Amino acid sequence: MSRGSRARPVVSALAVACVLIPTGCSAAEPRATPTSAGAPTAAAPPAAASDTARPLAADPAHLADDLAADERALRDPGTPDTVLSAAARRQQAAYRVLGRHPEWDAIARPRIPPDLLAGYDHNIDARRQLAAMARPRATLPAWRIVAPRPADELMGYYREAETAFGVNWNVLAAINFVETAFGRVAGVSTAGAQGPMQFMPSTFAAYGAGGDILAPRDAIMAAGRYLAANGFARDRDHALYRYNNSLQYVRAINDYAAVLAADPAGLRAYHRWGVYVNTTAGDVLLPDDYAAAAPIPVEDYLSRVTKASSAVRLSPGSAAVLDAALGVARETSGANPAERAERLSRQFLGTPYGADTLVGSETVPEQLAAELERVDCFTLVDYVEALKRSTSRDQFVNALIRVRYKDNAVGFATRKHFFTDWAATGPAVATDITATLSRNTVEVAKNLNRKDSGGVYLPGLPVVPRTVTYLPSAAVDDGVVTQLRTGDYLGAYAEDGGLDVTHVGIYVAGPDGPLLRNASSLSANQKVVDSPLFDYLRTVPGIVVLRPVQ
Known part of the structure; x- marks a missing residue:
């Protein structure tokens, strides 16, 4: 499923499919305008x-x-x-x-531009290698962020170690960069490594020549000794692997070293980079005055430092709805996830159906919108998921950004237009559990955003290859339903190759049987209703099930 924008005279890709089923977010079909990657730029002008x-x-x-x-x-x-x-x-x-x-x-x-392409490729590859090495963390580390030694001073130490031990200066610089951002990170790793080159104390005792593990020069010289002792001159990759036992680490170090070898001036750019932490809430940039004596839950930190409510489009009526829902969020903060999901989603029962409330398109700048007085099937689940993570307006807005947008970046291109984006892109909102529910699931290779009839659903967005797993409706029996939890998100599988689902709702284990709580555009409804699940299943080919991560 994809979601469109009020800024265009058309609504969304979801609308195309929803008119084909009895329930859904129906509206007019958007224009089929092909996307264009644009022509390569010539030499881009320097920043002013x-x-x-x-x-x-x-x-x-x-x-x-x-x-x-x-x-x-x-x-x-x-x-x-x-x-x-x-x-x-x-x-x-x-x-x-x-x-x-x-x-x-x-x-x-x-x-x-061609002359920048090699450096671009190395930087992109390095990021992907490092990102693959670790899972997002739920806490921010017990670090201090400090000013690194000047780049020229560090260059002197790299050159000194190169002369003494035959280890290329740019390799030492790349290690210093990856390990601690040139000493900007002051703290002990989870494994106990210390100092700007992240040595275990026992290893530094053997290669530090009696120096100080925290001193940049002593640590860099120790790294030169260690790499040389591990055969750097004969097999550079083997020596780097001994430094950190990961082939992805070796590749990332080689990538950054190649950038520095091609242009030593690149050191002054890397030296100015900040410190990001990959968290369950997305990338968090630690400020230069960050200091924590103990790990901090990332949600607590973000709620303290981020004030985003002034940036959201929130009418007085929507503000009133939000404040009432936040009251329920506070009341249920200690409840189990299923109860909390049911109580919060119940606040929207009877809310009028309203399509096309989001603002942004290929040509219109994205605006962060929260229209809680009327919802469609996707904005309903957006708001419920954001409310589950919130007890205040600021927390709600911050959570809505993390739920609705990739990389916490408000933009049309970064909006999670498709239902399965919640599991496939960061920060992850949910896990796709469809394949675990039955042996009868079906995998389909799709090109999301590309219409089977030609063109694209959402101009300005790329076509995204993705394998979508769904469970045919006929295979959804009591054995499957008993595995569902209140609060799971169910999507109606789309047969069109350019969509993943055509409608979404929230599973609720009701006292009289399983329900799909959803924003229905049927003329008989035009509001958020509870639909008997098995009745709904008879109208759709199958379901995709995502389980929220919190």
Whole structure:
């Protein structure tokens, strides 16, 4: 299922399929306008001084164009320091976003000028290798973020170690960069590693030559000794693997080392990068004054530091609905997940059906909207899922961003347009459990957003290959239903190859039988209702089931 925008004279891809079934979010069919990746850019102009406050673009084409401009600025010796810092932080954020979206490669990569392409490819690959090494964490670490030693000083230490031990300076710099952002991270790893090069104390005792594990020069020299002792001159990859037993780590270090070898000035860009933590709530950038003596639950941290409610479109009527629902959220904060999901979703029973309440399209900037006085099938589950994570307005808005958008970035291109995006993109909202429910599930390879009849459903968005698993309605029996939990999200499988589902709702184990709580556009309803599940199943080909992660 995909969701559209009030900013266009058409509604959504979901509408095309929903008119074919008795229940759903029906409306007029959108135009079939093909997407275009755009032509490769020529040499992008360097970033200007006014670019210090330029926000990160949300769509892959503009993201790539802006990244090329920032890369030019970072290579220009005449770029002012303030512009350098802003360009480096945007560069870092852009590579993180692009690294998480391989489906954008066909749009973004052709826009990178040829002379920047090798560095672009290395940065993207490094991000993907490092991201694959660890799962998102639910807590922020017990670290302090401190100012690193100047880049020129560190370069002197890298060169000194290179001369003494035959280990390339750029490899040492890449390790220093990946391990602690050049010493910006002050803290002990979960394994007990310490210092700017992250040595275990016992290893440093053997290779540190009596130095200080926390001192940059001593740690860098120890890294040179260690790599040389492990045969760096004969087999570089083997030595790097001994430093950190991961082939993905080795590949990432080689990627960053290659960027630095091609242009040593790249060190001044990497040296300005901030410290991100990959969390269950998405990327969290730790501020330069961050200090935590113990791990902090990420949701607690975000609720303290982020004030986003002023950025949301919230009418007085919707604000009243939200405040009432938040009262229930506070009352049920200690309840089990099923009870909480039922109580919060019950607040919307009888809410009028309203399509096309989201604002944003290929040509209209996205706006964060919360229209709680009327909902469609997808915004209903959006709001319920966000409310489950909230006890205040600020928490609700922050949670809505994490639920509705990829990478916590409000934008049309980053909106989770398809139901299965909730499980397939970060931050993950749910887990696809369809295949676990029965042996009768079916896997179908789809190209989401590409119409079977030609063209695309949502202009400006890429086509996303995805395998969708569904359970045919005829196979949904009591044995399947007993495995469902109140609060699970059910999607009506779409037979069109460009959609995953055509309608969504919330499973509720009612006293008189299983229900689908959903925003129905049927003329007899036009509101949020509880539909008997087995009655509903007779109207759809099958279901996709996502279980919320919290």
